[in-house]
Amino acid sequence: MSTEVHTRFNRELHPFPGGLELKTYKELTNSKESLRTPLPDKIILPLQQHIGSPSETIVKKGDTVLKGQKIAQASGYISVPVHASTSGKILDIGTCQSIHSKSEQVPCIIIEPDGDDAWFELEPVTDYLSIDPEILQRLICEAGMVGMGGAGFPAHVKLNEGTATAIDTLIINGVECEPYISCDDRIIREKADYIVSGTRMLQHAIQAEHCVIAVEEDMPEAFEALNALIDDDIELVTVPARYPAGGEKQLIKVLTGKEVPAGGLPIHIGIVMHNVGTAGAAFRAVTRGEPLLSRYVTVSGNVEDPRNLQVLLGTPVEHCLEQVGYQRRDDEAVIMGGPMMGKHIHDISMPVVKTTNSILVTSGFNRSREKPCIGCGDCVDVCPAKLLPQELFAYARAKDFEEVRALHLFDCIECGCCAYVCPSNIPLVKYYREAKNDIAVYEKRQAGYEHTRHRFEARSERLDRIENHVDDRFDKIKTLAADQDPVEEDKQSYIQAAVERMKQKKIKRKIK
Amino acid sequence: MLGVLIILLLALISSFLISRSPETTVQQGKFEDILSALPQTQCGKCNYSGCRPYAEAIVRGEADINQCPPGGTETIKTLANLLGRQVKPLNPENGLEKDKHIALIDETLCIGCVKCIKACPVDAILGAAKQMHSVLAEECTGCELCVAPCPMDCISMQAVTG
Numbered sequence: 001m002s003t004e005v006h007t008r009f010n011r012e013l014h015p016f017p018g019g020l021e022l023k024t025y026k027e028l029t030n031s032k033e034s035l036r037t038p039l040p041d042k043i044i045l046p047l048q049q050h051i052g053s054p055s056e057t058i059v060k061k062g063d064t065v066l067k068g069q070k071i072a073q074a075s076g077y078i079s080v081p082v083h084a085s086t087s088g089k090i091l092d093i094g095t096c097q098s099i100h101s102k103s104e105q106v107p108c109i110i111i112e113p114d115g116d117d118a119w120f121e122l123e124p125v126t127d128y129l130s131i132d133p134e135i136l137q138r139l140i141c142e143a144g145m146v147g148m149g150g151a152g153f154p155a156h157v158k159l160n161e162g163t164a165t166a167i168d169t170l171i172i173n174g175v176e177c178e179p180y181i182s183c184d185d186r187i188i189r190e191k192a193d194y195i196v197s198g199t200r201m202l203q204h205a206i207q208a209e210h211c212v213i214a215v216e217e218d219m220p221e222a223f224e225a226l227n228a229l230i231d232d233d234i235e236l237v238t239v240p241a242r243y244p245a246g247g248e249k250q251l252i253k254v255l256t257g258k259e260v261p262a263g264g265l266p267i268h269i270g271i272v273m274h275n276v277g278t279a280g281a282a283f284r285a286v287t288r289g290e291p292l293l294s295r296y297v298t299v300s301g302n303v304e305d306p307r308n309l310q311v312l313l314g315t316p317v318e319h320c321l322e323q324v325g326y327q328r329r330d331d332e333a334v335i336m337g338g339p340m341m342g343k344h345i346h347d348i349s350m351p352v353v354k355t356t357n358s359i360l361v362t363s364g365f366n367r368s369r370e371k372p373c374i375g376c377g378d379c380v381d382v383c384p385a386k387l388l389p390q391e392l393f394a395y396a397r398a399k400d401f402e403e404v405r406a407l408h409l410f411d412c413i414e415c416g417c418c419a420y421v422c423p424s425n426i427p428l429v430k431y432y433r434e435a436k437n438d439i440a441v442y443e444k445r446q447a448g449y450e451h452t453r454h455r456f457e458a459r460s461e462r463l464d465r466i467e468n469h470v471d472d473r474f475d476k477i478k479t480l481a482a483d484q485d486p487v488e489e490d491k492q493s494y495i496q497a498a499v500e501r502m503k504q505k506k507i508k509r510k511i512k
Numbered sequence: 513m514l515g516v517l518i519i520l521l522l523a524l525i526s527s528f529l530i531s532r533s534p535e536t537t538v539q540q541g542k543f544e545d546i547l548s549a550l551p552q553t554q555c556g557k558c559n560y561s562g563c564r565p566y567a568e569a570i571v572r573g574e575a576d577i578n579q580c581p582p583g584g585t586e587t588i589k590t591l592a593n594l595l596g597r598q599v600k601p602l603n604p605e606n607g608l609e610k611d612k613h614i615a616l617i618d619e620t621l622c623i624g625c626v627k628c629i630k631a632c633p634v635d636a637i638l639g640a641a642k643q644m645h646s647v648l649a650e651e652c653t654g655c656e657l658c659v660a661p662c663p664m665d666c667i668s669m670q671a672v673t674g
Contacts, residue, residue: 445586446548448551449548449550449551449552450548450552452551452552452553452634452653453552453563455634455635455651456552456554456562456633456634458635459633459634459635
């Protein structure tokens with residue numbers, strides 16, 4: 001891997017292990033102006049478009065909402081609100097197809113647009129570079145901001161951690177390494193001013209010492225657009241086009257030579273990374289008061305006019321595909337995300353969400369039959385996380401959770417390099433995802449068992465103590481009670497007194 | 513002559529090994545693992561008085577691994593894995609595997625007899641003598657032990673949705 005450097009800071013780049021050189025197909029879309037997608041008939045907003053706990057609905061069926069109005073609130077620290085992306089009526093609070101599983105339904109809010117696109121009252125903030133970082137973080141959280149590179153981690157969480165720990169470097173990630181996807185490239189070319197200002201704002205928000213914007217070397221126009229706007233405060237770096245250079249851990253390695261520890265976070269080595277789209281959207285959210293309502297989506301592959309679209313969140317995928325001349329054919333598959341890490345979607349009525357960077361139509365997608373592993377080791381060479389994919393595969397299939405854990409399954413970034421090079425066509429990542437899911441289910445169940453056992457044992461112990469007079473305090477209480485027991489005569493007088501009191505009360509009530 | 517001796521010796525050893533059924537070779541060290549694979553409902557459906565006695569019986573080789581309906585297939589798989597045995601279906605004599613249910617007390621009928629409170633192994637029922645009783649849904653494991661003691665027959669098992 002070449003470490004060609006064209007930056008005024010002369011940053012030395014470091015190759016990351018493994019990875020692939022892929023044909024990018026970005027020329028299909030990256031030179032075309034992005035289009036605004038017209039209003040769809042229906043806006044479907046899932047309550048969970050981020051990592052963390054789902055948002056909680058704060059509107060009712062039949063309510064009228066305005067564009068930018070909050071319709072669901074954050075339900076915890078790692079959670080963000082959801083806003084209406086256009087004005088209209090709440091048609092229903094129901095469910096829609098989940099992207100994760102064909103059989104799973106997820107809760108969502110459905111809006112019928114009224115066509116006015118009337119805005120809710122906005123509260124812009126202009127002094128974004130002098131404002132208290134904590135206020136800035138709150139504003140960003142309230143705007144429903146999540147990482148727009150694809151993972152969807154709430155943006156404010158990464159900012160909060162920033163003020164708690166000293167941050168050396170803020171990295172703004174414009175390295176879009178998956179083939180076909182060019183939404184970051186386009187957003188930089190079209191909204192470079194937003195991104196540069198947003199970068200400065202985020203740097204202020206986390207009080208980072210250094211700030212780097214990274215783009216790929218096959219994005220020269222984007223580089224120039226940024227270069228024209230930045231000063232010495234921001235370092236602009238191009239990194240070699242190699243998949244998955246845009247992965248968080250990989251980009252950190254390339255730019256700094258540092259490695260994020262296994263199971264750790266970039267913050268542990270003084271680094272915070274945000275996507276270019278997040279920087280732009282966060283800037284818009286603060287300075288114009290507009291919450292996260294739309295995003296750039298690359299619609300590419302086997303369609304008539306592949307290009308980038310500016311899509312309102314909640315727009316059905318079908319509606320986006322109509323804009324680029326898509327005709328449904330049986331042998332085609334639609335993928336949400338890139339060809340390497342994206343997921344097949346079975347129902348194109350599902351909506352574009354905060355993390356949807358791309359919609360791809362693949363023609364004649366028919367993966368060859370899975371054959372047994374021949375132990376060639378090609379997957380080991382390309383794994384950017386330095387794992388042992390073929391061993392992981394064997395243990396994941398055998399459901400040996402202890403062993404897959406020991407092999408650092410949870411450091412797998414699911415980049416798909418191993419599956420791409422596998423001569424036996426084994427969909428390795430599918431097995432890893434299943435194993436991760438199985439482990440999560442198993443741990444939840446086991447934690448439940450543990451809790452029940454604890455309660456049962458505590459109860460048994462208590463009953464045992466009482467039964468066997470292990471604790472002399474019980475006897476003490478008994479003798480105390482016996483001491484205080486009034487003698488028979490007293491008892492009578494007590495009762496007499498009580499009866500008298502009741503009589504008095506009754507009389508009083510009658511007088512009233 | 514030596515050959516015949518060796519053959520006899522091998523035959524003896526193998527017959528000795530075979531005669532030791534897998535049930536009796538369980539190591540005591542695995543007891544904790546076995547116990548933690550059980551759902552801890554203490555329901556007694558396995559024919560033992562609780563999860564711990566059942567685990568002990570498995571270790572002793574008295575009980576089979578397919579006698580726990582609340583744990584179901586998952587528990588059987590875990591036990592099979594721990595003990596190096598074949599996975600087998602749940603023994604229908606012990607009960608059927610079903611989705612999680614929790615107890616619900618019909619509060620209009622409850623007379624506050626505290627019998628269910630005494631029966632609950634995990635303190636999941638709240639109430640006092642002659643006061644209405646309620647089930648803590650979060651803590652109820654669905655063991656059904658409270659259903660039979662209720663003189664009013666006002667406890668029913670409800671499927672948990674979601």
